[in-house]
Amino acid sequence: MAFEGLAARLQDTLTKIRGKGKVSEQDVKDMMREVRLALLEADVNFKVVKQFIASVKEKALGQEVMKSLTPGQQVIKVVNEELTALMGSEQSKIAVAAKAPTIVMMVGLQGAGKTTTTAKLANHLRKNHNRKPLLVACDIYRPAAIKQLETLGKQLDMPVFSLGDQVSPVEIAKQAVQKAKEEHHDYVILDTAGRLHIDETLMKELSDIKEMVKPDEILLVVDSMTGQDAVNVAESFNEQLDVTGAVLTKLDGDTRGGAAISIKAVTNTPIKFAGMGEKIDQLEPFHPERMASRILGMGDVLSLIEKAQTNVDEEKAKELEKKLRTMDFTFDDFLEQLEQVKSMGPLEDLLGMMPGMNKKGMKDLKVDEHQLVRVEAIVKSMTPLEKRDPAVINGSRRKRIAKGSGTTIQDVNRLLKQFEDMKKMMKQMTGMQAGKGKKRGKGLGGFKLPF
Structure with a gap:
């Protein structure tokens, strides 16, 4: 499960206060010290932790909580609400253009799982929203990137647009959008190139594609297992491209969860999807309130249903x-x-x-x-x-x-x-x-x- 270490620490801490009929200021301070350590260990951004602790402390020590009949439960309710707010309050849905096709540009560093996520997103749109996506191979630099997307397209029985590796990605994107209009595809998903680190050439190319096709959605794919680095990457991409949403991959792995909790607060970019496994159907819409509930051991019945x-x-x-x-x-x-x-x-x-x-x-x-x-x-x-x-x-x-x-x-x-x-x-x-x-x-x- 995602956030395993963080969830265990927070649940242990909250258990101590849950059943208390009377909660003192010292109880809240002790609890917040534990919560602070748990969040820092999970690689949550330091500034985010500081702000979160201050906000929870202020609300938990308010008259409404301290004088309620179940102050222990009320404190946990405050933690749950603040954690939800930190991750974006409510689900942020994928864009739908007023006039088809909706153009989605997938960006991110090499190794984050961009190509697989592109195919997963197409599968999600077809399966859950009855859409007809066109996958586009714009990564002409990474060996076998085009082949990988074509293989995934075949697996899904979904068309992949490619002009090989000798045509510029900007031209590929332009022609793909034209093709989608002709063949009545309602989504165009561009799998763009990544690098091992952010550089000027990469950003220039992505800016040029953005300028040419004017995407409705720019989704940044980040590897949640890289923790704080994922947040730094999100900041850089956001500055250059005005990213509209993030997709967290490998959230099912042994991840500390810091990226999911920090990204929205640091970049103001909502997390739209989370990769919960390697299979092609393991991409889920990200629900902040459900994720907070799972981290705090309150379950996630809606996702189960x-x-x-x-x-x-x-x-x-x-x-x-x-x-x-x-x-x-x-x-x-x-x-x-x-x-x-x-x-x-x-x-x-x-x-x-x-x-x-x-x-x-x-x-x-x-x-x-x-x-x-x-x-x-x-x-x-x-x-x-x-x-x-x-x-x-x-x-x-x-x-x-x-x-x-x-x-x-x-x-x-x-x-x-x-x-x-x-x-x-x-x-x-x-x-x-x-x-x-x-x-x-x-x-x-x-x-x-x-x-």
């Missing part, structure tokens, strides 16, 4: 509900559910979106992804009859399934028992919902899923 709506087939969900009610749930259905959950991303990330799932809770519920693979292998080693009717699985069948899945007979036995327990539990729950007045069963108590 959106992930479910995107990845879970509604018709299949209705069908499953019916099967659960009629107790017609088989191992095939179980496998389908497993696939749908996996398509939503790593389970630890999903758990991290649950309210109250702080670092301690995550440790207690440590998800072993390998265990999921074993469960899948066991089910896939069953015959169609065995999946439909596990009661037929005798000793010799169990031996064959264990051998076929590379697991032990004990693993197979455990899964079969848990599957039966799960069906019993569902029967009890559907019985209760039907209002048959059955005695309340154990419900979820003591029941563990096989992963």
